[in-house]
Amino acid sequence: MGTIWFCIVAVMLAAYVVLDGFDLGAGIIYLVVAKTSADRQRIHKAIGPVWDGNEVWLLAAGGTLYFAFPQLYASGFSGFYLPLMIVLWLLMLRAIGLEFGHHIENPVWQGFLDVVFSVSSILLAIFFGAALGNVIRGVPLNQDGYFFLALWTNFKVSALPGILDWYTIMAGVVALVTLTVHGALYIAVKTEAELSLRARAVAVVLWPLQFFLTCSSLAATYFIRPQLMNNYENHPIGLLIPLLVFASLGVMIWAGPKGKEKLAFVASGTYITAMLVGAVFALYPVVLPSSGDPANSLTIANSLAGEHGLRVGLVWWSLGMTLAVGYFVFLYRMFRGKVRLEEPGY
Amino acid sequence: MDSALLVHRLHFAFTVTFHYLFPQLTMGLAPLIVVLKTLALRHNNPRYDEAARFWAKIFGINFVLGVVTGIPMEFQFGTNWSHFSRYAGGVIGQTLAMEGVFSFFLESAFLGLFLYGAKRLSPRAHWWSAMAVCIGAWLSGFFIVATDAWMQHPVGFAPSPRGGLQLASFWELMLNPWAWWQYAHTMCGAVVTGAFVMVSTGAFYLLWGKWTEHAKLFVKVGVIAGVLASVVQLYPTGDGQGRLVALDQPVTLAAMEALFTGQPGAPLVILGQPNVQEKKIDNPLVVPEMLSFLTYKRWHAHIDGLDAFPKDQWPDNIPLLYYSYHIMVGLGTIFIAEMLLAGLLLWNGSLYRARWMLWILMLSLPFPYIANTAGWMTAELGRQPWLVYGLMRTADGYSKLVSAANGWFTLLGFFGIYTLLGILFLFMLRRTIEQGPEGEVSHPSLTAEALTGEGN
Numbered sequence: 001m002g003t004i005w006f007c008i009v010a011v012m013l014a015a016y017v018v019l020d021g022f023d024l025g026a027g028i029i030y031l032v033v034a035k036t037s038a039d040r041q042r043i044h045k046a047i048g049p050v051w052d053g054n055e056v057w058l059l060a061a062g063g064t065l066y067f068a069f070p071q072l073y074a075s076g077f078s079g080f081y082l083p084l085m086i087v088l089w090l091l092m093l094r095a096i097g098l099e100f101g102h103h104i105e106n107p108v109w110q111g112f113l114d115v116v117f118s119v120s121s122i123l124l125a126i127f128f129g130a131a132l133g134n135v136i137r138g139v140p141l142n143q144d145g146y147f148f149l150a151l152w153t154n155f156k157v158s159a160l161p162g163i164l165d166w167y168t169i170m171a172g173v174v175a176l177v178t179l180t181v182h183g184a185l186y187i188a189v190k191t192e193a194e195l196s197l198r199a200r201a202v203a204v205v206l207w208p209l210q211f212f213l214t215c216s217s218l219a220a221t222y223f224i225r226p227q228l229m230n231n232y233e234n235h236p237i238g239l240l241i242p243l244l245v246f247a248s249l250g251v252m253i254w255a256g257p258k259g260k261e262k263l264a265f266v267a268s269g270t271y272i273t274a275m276l277v278g279a280v281f282a283l284y285p286v287v288l289p290s291s292g293d294p295a296n297s298l299t300i301a302n303s304l305a306g307e308h309g310l311r312v313g314l315v316w317w318s319l320g321m322t323l324a325v326g327y328f329v330f331l332y333r334m335f336r337g338k339v340r341l342e343e344p345g346y
Numbered sequence: 347m348d349s350a351l352l353v354h355r356l357h358f359a360f361t362v363t364f365h366y367l368f369p370q371l372t373m374g375l376a377p378l379i380v381v382l383k384t385l386a387l388r389h390n391n392p393r394y395d396e397a398a399r400f401w402a403k404i405f406g407i408n409f410v411l412g413v414v415t416g417i418p419m420e421f422q423f424g425t426n427w428s429h430f431s432r433y434a435g436g437v438i439g440q441t442l443a444m445e446g447v448f449s450f451f452l453e454s455a456f457l458g459l460f461l462y463g464a465k466r467l468s469p470r471a472h473w474w475s476a477m478a479v480c481i482g483a484w485l486s487g488f489f490i491v492a493t494d495a496w497m498q499h500p501v502g503f504a505p506s507p508r509g510g511l512q513l514a515s516f517w518e519l520m521l522n523p524w525a526w527w528q529y530a531h532t533m534c535g536a537v538v539t540g541a542f543v544m545v546s547t548g549a550f551y552l553l554w555g556k557w558t559e560h561a562k563l564f565v566k567v568g569v570i571a572g573v574l575a576s577v578v579q580l581y582p583t584g585d586g587q588g589r590l591v592a593l594d595q596p597v598t599l600a601a602m603e604a605l606f607t608g609q610p611g612a613p614l615v616i617l618g619q620p621n622v623q624e625k626k627i628d629n630p631l632v633v634p635e636m637l638s639f640l641t642y643k644r645w646h647a648h649i650d651g652l653d654a655f656p657k658d659q660w661p662d663n664i665p666l667l668y669y670s671y672h673i674m675v676g677l678g679t680i681f682i683a684e685m686l687l688a689g690l691l692l693w694n695g696s697l698y699r700a701r702w703m704l705w706i707l708m709l710s711l712p713f714p715y716i717a718n719t720a721g722w723m724t725a726e727l728g729r730q731p732w733l734v735y736g737l738m739r740t741a742d743g744y745s746k747l748v749s750a751a752n753g754w755f756t757l758l759g760f761f762g763i764y765t766l767l768g769i770l771f772l773f774m775l776r777r778t779i780e781q782g783p784e785g786e787v788s789h790p791s792l793t794a795e796a797l798t799g800e801g802n
Contacts, residue, residue, distance in 0.1 A: 004596070049462055052410075052454050053455050053458065055413075056446070056454045059420060060446035060447055063444075063445065063447070064447070065444065066423065066424070066439045067435070067443035068443075070432055070435025070436055070510070071432050071435075073424045073428075074424055074432040076424065077423075077425045077428060078425055078748055079747070080425075081748050081752060081756075082427050082756075084420075085756040088418050089763055092415075092763055095413075095414045096766070096767070099410055100774070103774055125519055146747050147430075147747065148747040164434065255455050305435065305436040305512060306504075306506050306510075308513050309436055309439070309516070316448075324447065324455075329450055334459065
C-alpha cells in the first residue's frame with residue numbers, strides 16, 4: 001500500500017513539473033524571444049488557458065502527499081519553511097504578472113508586469129530544482145522527525161547544510177536550463193514563423209549546456225550520496241532510467257534542428273520524467289533522507305497514514321483522477337494547434 | 347500566550363480571512379450565474395447572456411484571487427501547523443486531498459472553457475460548463491467545511507500505532523452532522539454575499555442611469571436570491587448550527603453569549619461589553635429569557651454559564667468571540683429586514699424607482715463580507731483553546747521548530763503581498779464594473795484580453 005501511494009505521489013509531482021514546467025519555461029524565455037507586442041500576446045495565448053490547470057497539479061499532489069504521508073508533509077513543509085513561503089510569493093507574483101498585464105493599457109506598467117512574470121518564473125524554476133536537490137542530499141532530521149533549515153549556511157554539503165549549498169544550487173541551475181528548453185520547445189510548437197524559430201534557437205543553444213549539466217549533476221549526486229547507487233546495484237533494471245534520460249536527450253538534439261519540435265518537446269517531457277523517476281527510484285523506500293544519522297530518515301513505513309484511510313483513498317483517487325484526466329484531454333483538445341491572434345476567442 | 351503560538355495563529359488567521367473574501371463570492375455567484383445562463387437558454391433575449399458574461403468576468407477575477415490566496419492555506423497546514431498535521435493528517439488528509447482531486451481540476455478546467463469557450467461550445471454545452479464550475483466550487487466548499495467540522499467535532503477516528511490519529515470510518519467523517527449544518531450555513535452565507543453584490547451593482551447602475559435593463563435583472567435576481575438566502579441563513583441553518591454548539595460545545599455557547607453565570611430563563615444580550623474580570627456585562631441591553639427559548643425552545647430552560655466549566659476550557663478571547671458572534675447575528679437580522687423590504691418593493695413594482703432603497707442596497711455591499719468573516723471568527727475563536735475539539739490544544743499544534751522571528755518574517759511578507767493583491771483586485775473590479783455588462787469589451791487589445799485575461 002505504501003509503495004502504491006509513493007508511486008502515485010511521484011507521478012502527480014512529475015505531471016506537475018512536466019505541465020507547469022513549460023509555463024515556467026515560457027516565462028523564462030519570454031523577455032528574450034518576444035520582440036513585439038504581438039509576440040507577447042502569442043505567448044500569453046499559448047499558456048493562458050492552461051497554466052492555472054497545470055498549477056492545480058501542484059495542489060493536488062500536495063493534498064495527496066498530505067493524505068498519504070502526513071508525517072512527511074509535516075516535517076518537510078515546516079523544515080523547508082522559508083523557501084516554501086518564498087515559492088508561494090513567487091507563484092502569486094507570476095499569477096499577477098501573467099493575468100494582470102493585459103488589463104493595464106499603460107505600456108510602462110505592462111512592461112513592468114512582463115518583467116515580474118519572467119523573473120518570478122526564473123526564480124521558481126531555480127527553487128524547485130533546489131528543493132529536489134535538498135531531498136536528494138538529505139536534511140538534518142532530529143529523532144522526532146523534524147528539522148528546520150536556514151536558507152544558507154556556508155554553502156557546503158555537510159551534516160548541517162542550508163537550503164542553498166553548491167549541490168542544491170547546481171540542481172537549481174539544472175532545473176532552470178531544463179525548464180527553459182522545455183518551455184522554448186513548447187512555444188516553438190505552439191507558435192509560427194519568427195517567434196517559433198527564435199524559441200527553437202534558444203533550445204538549440206542550450207542543449208550542450210543541458211547535456212553537460214546532466215552528466216555533472218549525476219556525478220555530483222554520486223559524489224555526495226554514494227549510497228543512492230544501492231537500489232541500482234540491487235535492481236539493475238533501474239539502469240534503464242538513466243538510459244532513457246540520455247536517449248531522450250539524444251532525441252531532442254536530433255529532432256530539434258530538423259524542425260520536428262513536437263517530437264523534441266515530447267522528448268523533453270520524457271527527459272524530465274526520467275530524471276525525476278531516477279531520483280525517486282534511488283531514494284525508495286526513503287522519502288526524506290537524514291543528512292546526519294540515517295536512523296532518523298523518513299521512510300514510507302514511518303510516515304504513512306493509516307491502512308483504512310489509504311484503502312478508501314484508492315477508490316476515490318482512481319475515480320477522481322480518471323475524471324481529471326478526462327477534463328484535461330478535453331481542455332487541451334479544445335485549445336490544440338498553433339495559436340493565432342486573428343482568431344477571435346477560443 | 348507564547349509569542350511563537352501567537353504569530354502562527356495570526357499567520358493563519360490573517361491569510362485565511364483575506365482568502366475567504368474571494369471564495370465566498372465565487373461560491374455565492376456560481377448558482378446565480380447558472381440561473382442567468384438558464385434564463386438565457388429559455389428566453390431568446392441577449393440580455394441574459396450579456397448579464398451572465400458580465401458576472402462570469404467578476405467571477406473570474408475573484409476565482410484567480412481565490413486560487414492564489416488559497417495555495418498558502420494548504421501549505422500552512424505543514425509549514426506552520428506541522429504538529430497538528432502529524433497528529434490529525436491521517437484523518438483530514440482525506441477531505442483535503444479530495445478537494446484537490448475532485449474540485450480543483452473540475453473548476454480550473456471548466457472555468458477556462460466557460461470564460462473562453464462561448465464561441466466554440468454550443469449554448470447547451472456552455473451552460474454545462476457553467477454548471478461544472480458551480481459544482482466544483484460547491485464541492486470545494488464542502489471538503490473544506492468538512493475538515494473544519496472535524497476539528498470542531500472529531501468523529502470517525504482511532505489512535506494510530508505510529509502516534510496521532512488515523513481514519514476509522516470514512517462515512518462517519520463524511521456524514522459528520524457538524525459538517526452538514528456548517529456546510530449549509532456557510533454556503534447560504536456565500537449566497538447572501540453573491541446576492542448582495544449582484545443587487546448592489548444593479549442598484550449602482552440604476553442610480554447612475556446606465557445599463558438600466560441589465561441593472562433591473564441584477565436587482566431582481568439578486569433580491570429574490572437574497573430574500574431566500576438571508577431567511578434560510580437564520581432558520582433552519584443558523585438555528586441548527588447553534589443547537590450543535592449548545593449540545594457539543596456548551597462552554598463556547600456561554601462564551602459567545604458572555605453568560606458568566608448559569609441560570610434558568612437566561613437572557614439574550616443584544617448590546618453590551620463583556621467584562622471578563624468582573625464576570626458581567628457592562629451597559630447591558632437584554633431580552634429576558636430569550637436565550638433559553640432560542641436554545642431549548644423553553645422559556646425557563648437552564649443554560650450553563652461559564653462558571654460551570656473549568657477556566658482552562660474557556661475560549662481564550664471571550665470579548666472578540668462575543669463581538670464576532672453578535673456582529674454576525676446582528677447583521678444577519680438586518681439583512682433579512684432589508685431584503686424583505688426590497689422584495690416587497692420589487693413585488694409591487696416600485697423598487698427600480700425607489701432611489702432611497704437603491705442607495706441602501708448599493709451601500710450594503712461590505713456588510714455580508716463582514717458578517718461572513720464574523721461568522722468564521724465565531725466558529726474558530728469558539729473552538730479555542732482546542733485545535734481539535736477535546737483532543738489537541740492549539741498550543742500543541744504549531745510547528746515548534748519554526749521560530750516566532752521566522753513567523754513574523756513571512757507574516758509581514760504576506761501583509762505586503764496581500765496589500766498589493768488587494769489594490770490590483772479593486773482596480774480590476776472597478777474597471778470591470780465601469781465598463782458595464784453590455785456587449786463585448788471594445789478596446790484595442792481585445793483579442794489578447796479575451797484569450798488570456800479575465801481571470802483564468
